[in-house]
Amino acid sequence: xxxxxxxxxxxxxxxxxxxxxxxxxxxxxxxxxxxxxxxxxxxxxxxxxxxxxxxxxxxxxxxxxxxxxxxxxxxxxxxxxxxxxxxxxxxxxxxxxxxxxxxxxxxxxxxxxxxxxxxxxxxxxxxxxxxxxxxxxxxxxxxxxxxxxxxxxxxxxxxxxxxxxxxxxxxxxxxxxxxxxxxxxxxxxxxxxxxxxxxxxxxxxxxxxxxxxxxxxxxxxxxxxxxxxxxxxxxxxxxxxxxxxxxxxxxxxxxxxxxxxxxxxxxxxxxxxxxxxxxxxxxxxxxxxxxxxxxxxxxxxxxxxxxxxxxxxxxxxxxxxxxxxxxxx
Amino acid sequence: xxxxxxxxxxxxxxxxxxxxxxxxxxxxxxxxxxxxxxxxxxxxxxxxxxxxxxxxxxxxxxxxxxxxxxxxxxxxxxxxxxxxxxxxxxxxxxxxxxxxxxxxxxxxxxxxxxxxxxxxxxxxxxxxxxxxxxxxxxxxxxxxxxxxxxxxxxxxxxxxxxxxxxxxxxxxxxxxxxxxxxxxxxxxxxxxxxxxxxxxxxxxxxxxxxxxxxxxxxxxxxxxxxxxxxxxxxxxxxxxxxx
Numbered sequence: 001x002x003x004x005x006x007x008x009x010x011x012x013x014x015x016x017x018x019x020x021x022x023x024x025x026x027x028x029x030x031x032x033x034x035x036x037x038x039x040x041x042x043x044x045x046x047x048x049x050x051x052x053x054x055x056x057x058x059x060x061x062x063x064x065x066x067x068x069x070x071x072x073x074x075x076x077x078x079x080x081x082x083x084x085x086x087x088x089x090x091x092x093x094x095x096x097x098x099x100x101x102x103x104x105x106x107x108x109x110x111x112x113x114x115x116x117x118x119x120x121x122x123x124x125x126x127x128x129x130x131x132x133x134x135x136x137x138x139x140x141x142x143x144x145x146x147x148x149x150x151x152x153x154x155x156x157x158x159x160x161x162x163x164x165x166x167x168x169x170x171x172x173x174x175x176x177x178x179x180x181x182x183x184x185x186x187x188x189x190x191x192x193x194x195x196x197x198x199x200x201x202x203x204x205x206x207x208x209x210x211x212x213x214x215x216x217x218x219x220x221x222x223x224x225x226x227x228x229x230x231x232x233x234x235x236x237x238x239x240x241x242x243x244x245x246x247x248x249x250x251x252x253x254x255x256x257x258x259x260x261x262x263x264x265x266x267x268x269x270x271x272x273x274x275x276x277x278x279x280x281x282x283x284x285x286x287x288x289x290x291x292x293x294x295x296x297x298x299x300x301x302x303x304x305x306x307x308x309x310x311x312x313x314x315x316x317x318x319x320x321x322x323x324x325x326x327x328x329x
Numbered sequence: 330x331x332x333x334x335x336x337x338x339x340x341x342x343x344x345x346x347x348x349x350x351x352x353x354x355x356x357x358x359x360x361x362x363x364x365x366x367x368x369x370x371x372x373x374x375x376x377x378x379x380x381x382x383x384x385x386x387x388x389x390x391x392x393x394x395x396x397x398x399x400x401x402x403x404x405x406x407x408x409x410x411x412x413x414x415x416x417x418x419x420x421x422x423x424x425x426x427x428x429x430x431x432x433x434x435x436x437x438x439x440x441x442x443x444x445x446x447x448x449x450x451x452x453x454x455x456x457x458x459x460x461x462x463x464x465x466x467x468x469x470x471x472x473x474x475x476x477x478x479x480x481x482x483x484x485x486x487x488x489x490x491x492x493x494x495x496x497x498x499x500x501x502x503x504x505x506x507x508x509x510x511x512x513x514x515x516x517x518x519x520x521x522x523x524x525x526x527x528x529x530x531x532x533x534x535x536x537x538x539x540x541x542x543x544x545x546x547x548x549x550x551x552x553x554x555x556x557x558x559x560x561x562x563x564x565x566x567x568x569x570x571x572x
Contacts, residue, residue: 199439206425206436212382213423215407216416218440218488 026170031288037177039284040184044239045261046268046276047191048112048232054208054271055221055228058128061135062115063236064258065142066108068251070237071244072146074104075157082158089161097160101241105234112233113226121222146251154250157241180242187238188277191231195273204228208271256302260287263309269322278320283308333358333492333524334379339388339398341371341378348374349548351387356492356541361518361525363535363556365569366545372528373420375545376496380417381407392492412440416490420497422481426470430461433469433480437487447487454483457513475506482510486517493517495527499534507531511538532569536560544569 045067052060078084081096119138123131161179165172195201206214207224215221243257260283268279283305290296290304312319334356341349348371356362366372377383379390381397381404390398392413398404405413416437425433434454438447455462458479464472469480478498485493495514499507511534518525529535536542536556544552544565552564559565 199435202428202432202435203439205428209425209427210423212407213419213425214436215382216380216411216419217436217484218408218411219436220406220408 023170028289028293030171031292032285033171033173033177035285035288036281037180037284038288039264039281040181041239041243041257041280042261042264042284043277043280044184044187044235044242045258046265046280047188047273048236049262049265050268050270050273050276051204051208051228051232053265054273055204055211055225056120056124056131058120058131059135059262060120060229060232061132061258062119062138062142063232064254064261065139065146066112066233066254067236067240067243067258068146068249068254069111069142069240070104070108070233071157071240071249071253072150073107074100074237074241075155075244075249077103078157078160082160085156085158087158089159089163093158093160101238104237104241108237109230109234112229112236116226116229121225143251143254150251152251154248154253156248157244159245176245180245183238183242187235191235192273194231200224200227260302260305263305267309267312267319269319272319272321272323275319275321282320331358332356333393334526335391336375336379337389337391339378339390340386341374341383342386343383347548348383349378352545352548352550353388354543354550354553356524356526358491358524359518359522360541361515361527361539362541362543363539364526364528364543364545365530365532365535365559365565366528367568368530370545371548372545373496374548376417376494376526376528379410379494380415381405381410411488414489414491415494416485416488416492417494418478418481418485418496418498420500422474422477424469424472424477424480424484427468429466429468430472430480431465433484434461434487437484440488450487450489454486457516458483475502475510478502478506478510479513482513482517486521486523490523492524492526495525495529497529498527499529499531507534511535514538532565533560536565 045063048063048066049060052058052063077100078096081099082093087093115138119134120131123134159176161175163175165174195205203214203219204224204227206217207219207221211221240254243253247253247257261280264279264283265276266279267283268275268277286308287301287304291301296304332355336352336354338351338353339349340347340351352375364372364375374383378385378398385398385400385404387400389396392415395413397410397413425436428436431451434451435447438450441447455465460476461479461483464476469477472480482495482498498510498514502510514525514527515538517523527535536559539556542554542556542559543550544559552559552562554562560570
């Protein structure tokens, strides 16, 4: 708390807020808004890590590269429909963006299922290290395959809508930030209601709570696992497309974003869906606020995420919402 | 009424440790049959073999005349066996602890597509186990051991099984609650016409409820007879009834 108030009020007093303090406060409000946007993307991607871990107790290290594939597919379809940079934002570019996103979600969903079938399923009863190494292999295949097909140069994802910043008080919000947060929240609401209301959604939860018992209920765990990969990968596709507004599209774009989303999933409590959402938002905000607060140079910004991870793990080894409960006998 | 379950010379091993050796037995349709034996005799292994959770080394298991378990992965998977109409209440209950009572029942009815039937069965379960009705919106981890046992039985009944397998339904519960659970098992058998095969350490209670019983020692069937006859059997009395 002392660090925060020191940051809010460099003059050391909270009673007499100078003009300089006001500008500092609004500066940090701006950082929080930016962090929320970043965090929404982390959350979307973290969900894929956490859902797969929940059922298979395995970290799918190729998940970050799925978001890159999703961004490329989205970009290619969007450019094919609109003609790319030249297109002026309007109703058609927005429709094209929605179509591109949906197609990319379906394609990545299928890719995720295919990867599971080929690279992970045959190793399900093998040593726990084997699927992990297989996942790293898949990750390299995806990123190098993309570099081979598309080249290593980064591409811009044109804005499908007017991106004139909106000023609320001294805070600036861009429409694309609103889109990122709105789309992410929509996806999370859809996923949460799928998991709590539908038959297959509940089966997913049951399989992650107790796999043998879920089989006794007649649940086909192979189907549930395929579905989990499909959903996680589709969410990663959305995350990849939203991330490419800020970060551009290139073959290794999934590496750092994927790693941080994984960190977010662990911070929230890996295996826990609400935990992934919370962890992502928290990490985004801490990263956006923490770096300027602690005067960390831009190039070192990524250290914040991992420092937060270490602190959380020291205090709560199972993550914020992770539980390490014992069963009643 | 013919035999609904037939186990034919099965053996099961965990690595080099043999858990079941040449076990053969059968369960008559409509009956309550029990299997008694000490800790580690292989009782749970037998039930897990029937539902396909552990692979057979030798022998086969058939359910209403159809082979469900065979050696070398030729048998059905656990979810397919469940679809045939066999429900197992596992040892230690294994309720979905992070789900509510109602969601657990929904999971039990996973194979049922008729929403009205699911709703009707749920109401039947809440009538039959009033404590579950009172706690339908509670997470099952907050239930007591006896309540969790009832939860697990109700969940198994939601699929409308023909054969109910119960693994130590009385384990770790107070005597009065065990009595109540066995009373309910008899009602399920008589009124719902569900065949029951149960495994139990509490031999007296199990044999009293059963028309037929088997005794398992070190992975082998050493005795079999009607429930009454086994209760009078000297060997059973010495080893399992504390006489």
